[in-house]
Amino acid sequence: xxxxxxxxxxxxxxxxxxxxxxxxxxxxxxxxxxxxxxxxxxxxxxxxxxxxxxxxxxxxxxxxxxxxxxxxxxxxxxxxxxxxxxxxxxxxxxxxxxxxxxxxxxxxxxxxxxxxxxxxxxxxxxxxxxxxxxxxxxxxxxxxxxxxxxxxxxxxxxxxxxxxxxxxxxxxxxxxxxxxxxxxxxxxxxxxxxxxxxxxxxxxxxxxxxxxxxxxxxxxxxxxxxxxxxxxxxxxxxxxxxxxxxxxxxxxxxxxxxxxxxxxxxxxxxxxxxxxxxxxxxxxxxxxxxxxxxxxxxxxxxx
Ligand code: CP
Ligand code: NVA
Numbered sequence: 001x002x003x004x005x006x007x008x009x010x011x012x013x014x015x016x017x018x019x020x021x022x023x024x025x026x027x028x029x030x031x032x033x034x035x036x037x038x039x040x041x042x043x044x045x046x047x048x049x050x051x052x053x054x055x056x057x058x059x060x061x062x063x064x065x066x067x068x069x070x071x072x073x074x075x076x077x078x079x080x081x082x083x084x085x086x087x088x089x090x091x092x093x094x095x096x097x098x099x100x101x102x103x104x105x106x107x108x109x110x111x112x113x114x115x116x117x118x119x120x121x122x123x124x125x126x127x128x129x130x131x132x133x134x135x136x137x138x139x140x141x142x143x144x145x146x147x148x149x150x151x152x153x154x155x156x157x158x159x160x161x162x163x164x165x166x167x168x169x170x171x172x173x174x175x176x177x178x179x180x181x182x183x184x185x186x187x188x189x190x191x192x193x194x195x196x197x198x199x200x201x202x203x204x205x206x207x208x209x210x211x212x213x214x215x216x217x218x219x220x221x222x223x224x225x226x227x228x229x230x231x232x233x234x235x236x237x238x239x240x241x242x243x244x245x246x247x248x249x250x251x252x253x254x255x256x257x258x259x260x261x262x263x264x265x266x267x268x269x270x271x272x273x274x275x276x277x278x279x280x281x282x283x284x285x286x287x288x289x290x291x292x293x294x295x296x297x298x299x300x301x302x303x
Pocket of ligand 2: 127128162222223225
């Protein structure tokens with residue numbers, strides 16, 4: 001019997017030591033100290049996108065190519081998956097061709113099903129529930145700014161209790177840093193994820209954005225309507241209006257605080273242009289770090 005493959009569907013799929021090791025590797029890859037010898041030569045990664053993407057698609061395609069392998073972009077528009085072919089069949093068939101599968105889709109259960117039937121590693125490139133690859137990049141950005149010991153940091157989340165908020169909860173659970181989430185009533189993250197994170201780290205769910213941001217080293221937000229929620233945009237804008245990260249809010253954070261956003265962003269909604277385009281913003285470095293962090297992940301899972 002062959003050993004079951006290693007998947008990355010959510011942050012806790014790596015333990016704290018593995019996560020720290022992966023971030024260290026990402027830093028070495030970024031510095032050009034590793035990965036120059038085409039370590040993934042002959043390796044192929046399928047990239048299934050059932051939702052739009054700029055960063056995830058390009059960083060995975062470029063990343064595998066830089067490591068000597070190849071990526072195959074598969075969209076709903078031109079695969080049988082988009083016409084309703086079962087996940088099980090897709091998973092088993094692709095497993096016969098490629099060495100790994102990255103998938104971006106709506107329901108998290110679909111990624112779990114794909115992984116259940118795959119004989120190659122499956123990577124979650126975003127679901128309605130989690131966006132773990134983004135967190136790898138965000139943690140790398142925090143390390144570059146504040147050093148590798150992340151457990152002493154205070155991180156603020158302001159806005160919707162969405163897939164990114166869930167992923168921050170999972171990162172706090174694994175690494176132990178303080179996380180304060182300010183979320184309006186009705187938009188709370190999954191209480192089970194809050195409970196689990198709070199069992200391992202100082203995690204607080206509050207209603208007042210000022211309470212979350214006070215003294216924080218990093219202030220994070222994300223769009224108020226995620227992919228698939230476009231029809232709720234107006235109602236969400238009304239409910240989340242008080243949760244914009246603007247200069248007044250940012251001033252409550254630590255003096256050395258940075259602003260993070262996974263992008264795409266809506267200036268004037270969840271964040272003011274002054275903050276996202278200002279000196280504390282690290283959004284472009286954060287986006288670049290997707291490439292380095294995912295190269296480390298690919299090396300971890302595919303070799
Ligand atoms: N942050 C992120 O995942 O961006 P894309 O939707 O462009 O991939
Ligand atoms: N929460 C956003 C993140 C996009 C990268 C979404 O799911 O659309």
